[in-house]
Structures are given as structure tokens and as C-alpha cells.
Amino acid sequence: MGTKSGLKTRIAALAVVAGSLALACPAAPAHADDEGRRHGRPAAVGGPRLSRPGVQVRPTARAPHLPPNLSGLSWVVADAGTGQVLASKDAHRRLPPASTLKTLFAVTVLPRLPQQVLRKVSEADLADVGEGSSRVGVQAGHSYTVADLWRGVFLSSGNDAVHALAAMNGSMRTTIAQMRARARSLGAYDTRVVSADGYDAPGQVSSAYDLTLIARAGLARPDFVHYASTRYARFPTGRKADGRANGTFAIQNTNRLLVGAPGLERYRGLIGVKNGYTSHAGNTLVVAARRGGRTLLATVMNPQSGSYNAVYHEAKSLLDWGFKASGKVSAVGTLHRDRAAAAARAVRRPVHDDPATAVSQASAATVPRDRPPTAWYVSVAGTLVVGSTAWTLYARRRSLGSREY
Template identity: 65%
Template sequence: MAIRYLPRSSSVRTAALATVALVLLPAPVAAAATAEPAPPKPVPAYSSTLLDRPGTQARPGAGAPALPADVSALSWLVADARTGEVLAAHNAHRQLPPASTLKSLFALTALPHLDATARHTVSQSELSGVGDGSSLVGIEAGRSYRVSDLWRGVFLSSGNDAVHVLAKLNGGWQQTVQQMRAKARALGARDTHVVSPDGYDAAGQVSSAYDLAVFGRAGLADPEFARYCATAVARFPNGNWSYPIKNTNRLLTGADGVARYPGLVGIKNGYTSHAGHTLISAAQRGNRTLVVSVMNPQEGGGYAVYEEARSLLDWGFKAAGRVQPVGSLLSQSEQSRTAQGLAPAALSPEPDDSDWTAILLVGAGSAVVLVGTVLMIRRRTARVRRPSGRE
């Protein structure tokens, strides 16, 4: 069966949302929507140049907790996922190899173009370029897979084999590289240079804690991405049977001696010998969602990246409202929309085995209008085993 592409241009999407919003708005508000727009409100008062400086940047206020002393990562960042405000950061724009956290950008780029319900029979040529030592979900040439199964292989098993197949369906390896570069620029992620979409070590391939947080925040706003990255366990098909796979993000699953982080909504971890351990994590408490990125801890062993992310999440929830932002993850266009009260609300996680519904909220002055239910999918859970390899 041929893969069905689903174009999702920003102009078409914007027009569609505007039409739906006008239909659902009460008559007085709908009329106001056609009137002359009000002057934009000032953007939040912070100096984005702080994030351009080396070292740790924070602006504590009265009652703010001290930053954790046990964070050894070369680069890290803590931000509010809803507002995009950066609460603190260390070497935010330092360019470092990202490992498999780059798969977050791959997903943001390719997910909109591929029909998750379509099936594809994998060829040997699609698997021939997978790098030695790669993490794999176990795709076999000659077998047919749903695109949704391949995505679970990316998010849970960090399968480079799944990335290679999906990149082929997306138009090819090099076309996907170019699309990812363009997507990073569109999101305002200027530190990222993509060479290998799966995050495999490649000369010149870099990102930053700032850019990884940008990708994580954008992923939470995408219903498919948010569902996949929050899935702890699933089953992967293998002909007439299937086997369990488990998310390698240990803060999500509570594995290998790493305690599960309460309220974690996932995103993506990574490791290569060149990049060290990298991680994008997001968690929710009450009405606040934080996103944290950590790149290459220098102390504490292989699982230190999870404990350092835990410390930063704990700090962020305590510090929220007690620190002034040191920058923003929002692009200039997003900042303009935010100033006019049009920022989308952060997505909320749902427990396992529940119907998962994502909604988009748009503010109009003091009113908040529901403009569409995007997606509803039921998750499955299972006991698991994890293929070996890089993450």
C-alpha cells in the first residue's frame, strides 16, 4: 500500500482554525474578531542576551530556592512549557552532539507528512544505512509494519532502523535532513545542524540545550508526538506475533535503579560515545508544565543525566513564580502572538490505559475558546524487554 501524505501547511492550518473559531465564538466576540486588531502588548521583560553568555544564568527573586549543586552537565536549561519562559540555564547555546534527542526534531519534521494507519513493507535497502552499534527496535526486511508501529519504535526503543524506514517514506534521507534543518530554523533553533536524522554521531552534527528544549516544547504541542513520547510500554509486531518494548527514558518508566519522576510526560533521551548522555524531559504539576534539557553530565555515571534532570525539575517547580525569566524559547512570531494573547495552552498528560484527547485552546482577551478536538487514541501496556544498543 502506498503511503498517504498529509500536507499540513501553516497557511491552511491557520485558515482552518480561524474559520472554526469564528463559528464557535459567541456573536459579539465573532464580530470583534473582524474588527481592527488591537496594538500588540509588550513582550515579557527579560534580556534574551543573558542566554548568549557562557556559564549559569538565573535571576532569583525573594524566596527563590538555590540552584541544585549536583548538576555537572556541560549544558542545561529549565523552561516553562506553556509560556516558553526560561527559568535558568547553563551554557544554553553551547553546540554539542545531541545523540538520539535529535529524534525529537525528526519526529516534529516527519510526523505531519505520514499517515499513521498506513502499512509499509520494509526493503533491505532501507536498513542498509543503519550505523554500527545503533539502538534497534528489530525491524526485518520483507515484513509489513504500520507507520504507527514504526513511530513507537522511534520513541520507545530509539530505533535507528525505524528512523531509516520512516525517513525513506518521508522522501529520503537527504530530503529529511534538509527538512529538519528548515524546521529547526522555523522554530528559532539556530544552534542545530543536522547531518544524520537518527542522531548517530556524524561530523558537524550539533545542537544545544536551548534548541533541545525548543524541540521538546514544540513536541508537547503536537498531539501525535505527545502521545508517542508519553508511552511507557507497547508491543512491536513480528509477523504473526509481537514482543514488548519499553521506553528507554528511565524517568518515565522507573527502570535500572532510576526512580520514575512523578508527573513526567516524557520526551526523549539519547546516548553515543561522542555525545555522552543527553535528555529532554517534561513534567507537569498542577497547571504548570516544565521542560528540561540536559547534555553530557561529567560526573555520576551513565544514569546521572536522569538524576540531574530530576534535580532541575524539582528546582523549577519550586522556583516558578520566584525567579525572573532569563530568556524565552519562543520564536519572534510566537512572541508576537503571545503579546496578543494567542498562545496555545500546554498539553496535559493522561494516565496509562486511558482515552487520550488533545485540545487546542486559543485565548481572545479574557475569553478562552475551544477550537477543536484533535485526536483520541487508546494506549496499551505490557510487560517488557528492551533490545540492546545505543539510545
């Protein structure tokens, strides 16, 4: 690998991320490092093994075999508590993320908007929602609370809700810039944000490693856990000036491991997180589950088997394997530390074995069912990136006409 380009920014980044000493590792695929070198990203983020091609696992003699049905182009299974990556395949491979990118949107914008603020959505707010996008049913000229819109994002994967929230956050352009900064603060250097909602856009990519990092940051927030765990809700057709709903309709979470589907049972202990699909990205899924005092994360990107619900079955298999492999495998890497959350001294709250209990605790403490909390800490991501240069704002995305959810 060349070392002349971006040398100064790499040195500065290495001063922050101690131990990333494999800059010249011949096993690291070029696609995992080219973009990062231009932006001060240390090589082999999470450890050198994660940059190697193919399946990475370090079993003991007593360890269970990895599931045989794994056809995803990239996947990761990790311990959310310790940050250890238990096994992976092409963890840093950059692929279109589809709506799993909404997890980055959430960890970026949740702290910025008070949940009970009421906004009248305009035609301009919804003008750039891509053709074929999933929608929850946000209507121009109608008013919604921030909490309404977050339910639309997490349950219905509504791109219309994302655009309304981005408008409340200043603009879509501002929100995308904030998401890029938040990705850098997390160490999600494989991620390039072009559309905040995950809609297919030229150059927009993430990786199984990055999506796992982002989901782990989300689990540190009770409001994120609350929305990601919610299976069913009522969405308003609009609200009056006093906040009362004009009417409501039922919405259901599109994460099939959370709600179940024909031939696919609800996964015991599932906390939720986010699924996605576009015709370009294929199926993508990030899930978290807790059993026996451990919380695991599994990310699967674009299964190739062609079988029905493959992304859910493969994520389920990885979670099952991860719980059985506890204490029987050595880590193949680690999840990068969230510097912004550490600097803001965000308090991690425990998540119980039963997702309903997790939501109940979060509700009692800070997230009432119908009144999620106001923003309680401010992201300082931009100030914590040492040696990184500002990412160039990419051109306005072109509609690709893909189906998306």
C-alpha cells in the same frame, strides 16, 4: 564580532525577530554565533543572557538554590507554557545531541505521514543504519504501519525505524533537508543535522536551548505527546496485507524517568520526551513534566560526574527546582516563537498533571491508542524563513562505530 559577513541576511532576520538587538554583545560566545551569522541567524537568540558563559539565574530572596549536583556541560530549565527560561548553563553551547535529535525528526515528519499507512521495508531502507545503533527490530521484507514505526522511534530509540520512516517520507536526503528547514523555522540555529536519527556524524550538533525549543514544539502535537508518554507497547514482527500482526513482542521506553529504574523512581507528572546516548555525545536528555497547572521542560547534555543515571538525576533536580521556583525567579531568556506552528494555526491541547490522563485525552480526541491520527497539518517552515539561505546538504555521514541509543 565581525559584522560585514552576512550583513544582508542578518538585517532580514532582524525584521522577523524583533528585539534581538545584541549583535555586538561581547559576552556572547563565538560558538553560539559563527554558524548563525552565515545563515541569517540573529545574535543572542532567546535573549543576551543565554549567550553568556556559565550558569544564568535571576533569583529573588525567596528563591530556592539551584541543585548542587549539576555536572552537565549544558542545561536549560524552562516553562513550556510561557516560554520563559528559568535558568540555564551555556544554553547555546553546541554539542552532539545523540538520539535527542529524534525530537526534531518527529516534529518534522509526524505531520507528513498518515499513521495507518502500511509499508514493506526493503533492504535499501535499512542499508545505512549505523554500526552499533539502537534498533527496535525492523526487518527487511516485513511490513509495518507508520504508527508501529513511531513507537519504535520513541520507545526503543530505533534507528532502523527512523530510516524506514525517512524512506516513506521520500528519502533520507529529503528528510534531512526538511529537518534543517524545520530547525530554522523554530529558531534552532545552533542545530546542524547530518543524520536524522542522531547517530554520531561529523559536524552534527545541537544545544540545550535548541532541544528545549524542539521539545516545546512537540508538546503542541497530541500524537507527539501520545508516543512520548507511552511506557510499554507491543511491536509487530510484521503485518499481513490486511494489517493484522503476524506476532508481537514487548518494548519499553528507554526514558528512565518515565518507566523507573533501580535507584530512580518514575517522576510524578512526567510527560516524557526523549533520551539519548552515544560514546561521543555522552548522555543527553530532554524531559517535560506537568504539576499544578504548569508544564516545565528540562534539557541536560553530557553530565561529567560519572555517576550512574546522572543525566536523569540532574534533569529531575532541575524539574524539582523549577516547580519550587515558580514566581520566585525572573526569566533569564525566552524560547523562540515557533513561526511555522503559528502560521499553520496549530491548536495547543492542554496536558494534565497525570501523563496517563494526557495520553487518554489525546487518544479520545485525535489519537486512538492503536490508531494515531493522519497528518492534520502541513509544515510550512520553509516558506517562513525570511533572509535565510538554504543550508548546504552535507556529505553522507561516515560510520564512527559508536554505541548509540
